[in-house]
Amino acid sequence: MPEDLEATLEKLIVKRNLCYLGSVDQEGFPETRAMLSPRARQGLKEFYLTTNTSSPKVKNFRTNSKACLYFMDPEFYRGLLFKGTIEVLEDQSSKDLIWQNSDFIFYADGKTDSDYCVLKFTAQKATFYHDFKSDHFEIN
Numbered sequence: 001m002p003e004d005l006e007a008t009l010e011k012l013i014v015k016r017n018l019c020y021l022g023s024v025d026q027e028g029f030p031e032t033r034a035m036l037s038p039r040a041r042q043g044l045k046e047f048y049l050t051t052n053t054s055s056p057k058v059k060n061f062r063t064n065s066k067a068c069l070y071f072m073d074p075e076f077y078r079g080l081l082f083k084g085t086i087e088v089l090e091d092q093s094s095k096d097l098i099w100q101n102s103d104f105i106f107y108a109d110g111k112t113d114s115d116y117c118v119l120k121f122t123a124q125k126a127t128f129y130h131d132f133k134s135d136h137f138e139i140n
Helices: 003-014 056-063 092-098 101-105
Strands: 018-024 030-036 040-042 046-052 066-073 078-089 116-130 133-138
Touching: 003 066, 003 078, 003 116, 018 056, 030 046, 030 056, 046 056, 046 092, 056 078, 056 116, 066 116, 092 116
Parallel strands: none
Antiparallel strands: 018 030, 018 066, 040 046, 046 116, 066 078, 078 116, 116 133
């Protein structure tokens, strides 16, 4: 991937407060949810998000790990779609990795709350929608 393209994609991700996470429900239908942007990531390959262990999407991911993650820049009518898989992480080191003190509003017992987990999204493919065209590429 050209460095200028990677820089553009990185910028699109970093500037977003929200992203959209897609899962496959128990009946095989797609479901999309707005999520707070990833708290940590490794380039364009791994993204770490926080959620409630009791949420329906966690149940979905435990049954079918296929997922998509979408970032949108409405000002320039651009989007970045990743396809890959999700792992539900409940170990303390993963929770510590992305915990923020403002999370107490969602998790009364803090980062040890049993209803707090980490979703690790690992990208395999991506599509960048821009300038009325689409660029597809593999994520290595």
